[in-house]
Amino acid sequence: MPRPARPLAASKSNSNVRMPEKGAPVPRAQAVYKALRRAIIEQALKPGVKLPEDAIGEQLGVSRTLVREAFGRLAVEGLVELKPNRGANVAYPTLEEARDVFEVRRGLERLVAENLAGRLTPAQSAELEAHVRLEEKAHEQDGPESIRLSGEFHIKLAEMTGNALLLRYVQEASSRCSLILAIYGRPHSSECAVSEHRQLIEALRAGDAARAAALMDHHLQSVVTRALLAPRGERDIRDVLAPYALSEGLTPS
Amino acid sequence: MPRPARPLAASKSNSNVRMPEKGAPVPRAQAVYKALRRAIIEQALKPGVKLPEDAIGEQLGVSRTLVREAFGRLAVEGLVELKPNRGANVAYPTLEEARDVFEVRRGLERLVAENLAGRLTPAQSAELEAHVRLEEKAHEQDGPESIRLSGEFHIKLAEMTGNALLLRYVQEASSRCSLILAIYGRPHSSECAVSEHRQLIEALRAGDAARAAALMDHHLQSVVTRALLAPRGERDIRDVLAPYALSEGLTPS
DNA sequence: TCTTCAATAATCGCATACAATACTGTTATT
DNA sequence: AATAACAGTATTGTATGCGATTATTGAAGA
Numbered sequence: 001m002p003r004p005a006r007p008l009a010a011s012k013s014n015s016n017v018r019m020p021e022k023g024a025p026v027p028r029a030q031a032v033y034k035a036l037r038r039a040i041i042e043q044a045l046k047p048g049v050k051l052p053e054d055a056i057g058e059q060l061g062v063s064r065t066l067v068r069e070a071f072g073r074l075a076v077e078g079l080v081e082l083k084p085n086r087g088a089n090v091a092y093p094t095l096e097e098a099r100d101v102f103e104v105r106r107g108l109e110r111l112v113a114e115n116l117a118g119r120l121t122p123a124q125s126a127e128l129e130a131h132v133r134l135e136e137k138a139h140e141q142d143g144p145e146s147i148r149l150s151g152e153f154h155i156k157l158a159e160m161t162g163n164a165l166l167l168r169y170v171q172e173a174s175s176r177c178s179l180i181l182a183i184y185g186r187p188h189s190s191e192c193a194v195s196e197h198r199q200l201i202e203a204l205r206a207g208d209a210a211r212a213a214a215l216m217d218h219h220l221q222s223v224v225t226r227a228l229l230a231p232r233g234e235r236d237i238r239d240v241l242a243p244y245a246l247s248e249g250l251t252p253s
Numbered sequence: 254m255p256r257p258a259r260p261l262a263a264s265k266s267n268s269n270v271r272m273p274e275k276g277a278p279v280p281r282a283q284a285v286y287k288a289l290r291r292a293i294i295e296q297a298l299k300p301g302v303k304l305p306e307d308a309i310g311e312q313l314g315v316s317r318t319l320v321r322e323a324f325g326r327l328a329v330e331g332l333v334e335l336k337p338n339r340g341a342n343v344a345y346p347t348l349e350e351a352r353d354v355f356e357v358r359r360g361l362e363r364l365v366a367e368n369l370a371g372r373l374t375p376a377q378s379a380e381l382e383a384h385v386r387l388e389e390k391a392h393e394q395d396g397p398e399s400i401r402l403s404g405e406f407h408i409k410l411a412e413m414t415g416n417a418l419l420l421r422y423v424q425e426a427s428s429r430c431s432l433i434l435a436i437y438g439r440p441h442s443s444e445c446a447v448s449e450h451r452q453l454i455e456a457l458r459a460g461d462a463a464r465a466a467a468l469m470d471h472h473l474q475s476v477v478t479r480a481l482l483a484p485r486g487e488r489d490i491r492d493v494l495a496p497y498a499l500s501e502g503l504t505p506s
Numbered sequence: 507t508c509t510t511c512a513a514t515a516a517t518c519g520c521a522t523a524c525a526a527t528a529c530t531g532t533t534a535t536t
Numbered sequence: 537a538a539t540a541a542c543a544g545t546a547t548t549g550t551a552t553g554c555g556a557t558t559a560t561t562g563a564a565g566a
């Protein structure tokens with residue numbers, strides 16, 4: 001008995017922090033949090049980069065207090081690493097953590113697929129197809145647009161489930177994937193094959209939950225193998241320098 | 254007149270913050286966060302309860318700064334609701350949010366089951382069975398122990414996957430389930446049927462991933478129907494009093 | 507008696523100030 | 537020359553203070 005897909009209550013931007021009613025001033029802590037979040041996801045702040053409180057506060061025009069608050073939240077989401085008395089860095093997931101993220105993401109998105117199968121409204125269906133057409137167009141020019149659109153497709157699907165928590169988790173996993181691909185990804189691999197998106201939509205519309213889930217599973221699996229690469233760099237100065245030390249006959253403790 | 258401090262969180266001394274081993278200076282912000290988290294999960298702080306920064310800081314022996322920081326993080330995890338200029342409350346999930354949480358949890362734990370199928374070491378297998386025996390024993394006396402143990406079984410499984418993110422999400426979902434059951438749950442339903450746990454272990458050991466996943470799915474499904482109930486109480490004074498008002502012929506706006 | 511509204515009290519949002527800790531460059535010791 | 541000890545500086549951890557916002561109370565008007 002297919003319920004109709006539930007519309008999601010107005011986009012609360014993220015999390016349970018309610019936006020103030022219209023006209024009310026937005027808490028600046030929230031603004032700082034969002035700014036940093038975007039900067040990290042868009043890789044303006046690269047993985048591993050040091051995040052000094054006062055420098056960032058100054059740049060954003062707020063005090064350290066708010067920056068710290070933002071750090072705390074970002075740490076919960078895994079975008080920032082907090083080390084006691086040593087400040088914050090943009091997270092630098094290990095290859096192992098990367099695999100964990102992808103595995104969880106697969107599980108979550110399979111849930112999305114199952115949830116959506118047979119419940120897409122015509123409007124939603126149309127929206128997805130329009131999106132895929134955009135992807136196709138962007139794919140030809142092979143810019144960074146292509147990558148962004150690929151990601152948005154998955155977010156769109158999660159939104160359509162009407163399950164706010166599921167959406168949050170998918171977004172979170174997706175954010176972390178951005179970090180991961182920035183570290184371990186091939187330079188210009190388009191993450192998603194557009195044709196796979198098309199097939200998926202088809203299965204969803206046909207109401208074939210099992211097939212949709214399998215397609216999603218396979219799709220994300222292939223993203224990993226297409227995009228993931230052997231590690232390019234190391235996070236810790238020690239690890240970076242170890243080979244140099246050895247080649248010069250030095251002995252790191 | 255200062256509001257009387259209510260029995261808030263346990264004193265910091267019994268919060269299992271890393272103890273002064275090796276002179277590790279654990280930020281007290283972390284301690285506050287954990288204390289509040291536990292207090293909420295253990296329902297010392299009930300859903301919907303107001304969380305004034307001052308009172309809590311005083312009770313915990315820290316300033317409002319640290320309390321605010323903790324609130325921010327708890328809000329990301331969905332345990333606290335933050336309303337701009339109006340402070341924080343313990344989250345009070347709606348019935349719809351509750352369903353969302355359970356759905357996501359099912360998806361996550363299915364992943365756990367699939368991941369673990371055929372991979373349990375003998376030691377892990379034994380540990381799980383020992384745990385189930387504990388559950389059985391507790392079940393006879395039907396205390397609150399029973400509920401705690403049921404939850405821990407699921408956490409243990411998630412731990413065994415070795416996937417840190419998966420563990421975190423399962424824990425988070427689990428925390429929120431505590432809130433949900435505090436609101437909508439039957440008074441003394443033992444959440445999990447012990448026999449279902451046994452079957453699950455069996456399937457995992459046999460390496461039957463599909464069966465394990467299906468069992469987990471079914472298991473959690475039945476938890477919902479066993480434990481979930483129509484709403485018992487309302488969070489807002491207005492809603493609590495509405496029926497009284499009506500019965501007295503008063504007309505709340 | 508029921509509303510409207512102003513005064514007051516309580517609480518939050520944020521910056522700043524001070525204390526504690528870690529980093530860096532220099533000097534002393536072997 | 538290498539290591540150890542130290543001091544100065546930079547950065548983080550936490551408390552406190554002040555203006556802003558919201559809740560509450562009480563009184564005046566209808």
